[in-house]
């Protein structure tokens with residue numbers, strides 16, 4: 001009984017050995033076959049990346065990573081005047097493919113194609129003086145140079161450098177450093193002239209905003225005349241009868257009545273002891289106590305009182321003392 005079992009075991013073992021051997025043989029054959037097929041494929045074909053842009057095949061690249069670093073170097077790090085950022089319109093798609101060994105790659109061509117579609121962001125710098133744009137330059141260094149020079153000329157100037165970006169190349173209108181400087185100085189001169197004018201038109205801290213009338217001076221302050229007992233205490237401006245007279249600054253009407261030699265006289269108190277008088281008027285448009293703004297019409301030109309023809313006699317008084325109006329206007 002024991003011997004019989006042994007022989008059955010023996011037969012089973014031999015069978016198993018036989019099959020194992022056969023299976024190994026079979027697999028070996030398959031591996032060899034695969035290797036041969038792979039070998040044939042590798043001789044005829046190679047794995048490379050097909051590149052697609054917007055779903056359209058545009059070429060092949062050997063090494064995807066190397067190609068992507070070329071994109072960064074040649075597109076994203078593109079250096080040009082005013083260019084601060086470059087992006088490609090669309091990221092390329094890659095597909096690993098087996099293609100014929102003689103299929104050539106065309107990295108350069110793909111890059112050129114992609115360069116056609118790159119979006120460039122341009123940067124430039126505007127220089128603003130007292131809230132007004134003067135000019136634009138290419139670099140921050142140029143803008144800063146101009147700003148520093150202007151500040152040295154006049155530290156009270158409000159100089160701002162405004163950084164601008166655009167993707168529209170036609171909006172990029174910058175000047176040369178010299179050109180922008182010339183414009184800046186021109187504007188500086190204008191600002192300084194305006195400042196002087198403003199300073200001139202300030203009486204004891206009161207700003208005179210407008211001229212009462214536009215006209216020609218017929219008699220200056222301080223001159224003597226046969227028709228007056230004293231030297232001239234104001235300025236005469238010859239202008240047609242009925243011409244509106246404007247308040248030179250805001251204030252309160254302190255007189256609006258016929259006053260002897262002055263005729264119809266309007267007085268406005270502007271504060272700080274500053275008063276303006278408008279004499280020989282035809283019609284008075286304001287009343288005592290009324291508040292007026294600079295430019296408000298207070299009367300019309302006439303020839304009332306001691307007058308030989310239609311004109312405005314303008315007087316400026318500081319703490320009651322008349323001063324030459326031409327120190328502040330009409331010069």
Ligand SMILES: [Zn+2]
Pocket residue numbers: 219232234235236312313314
């Ligand atoms: Zn006069």
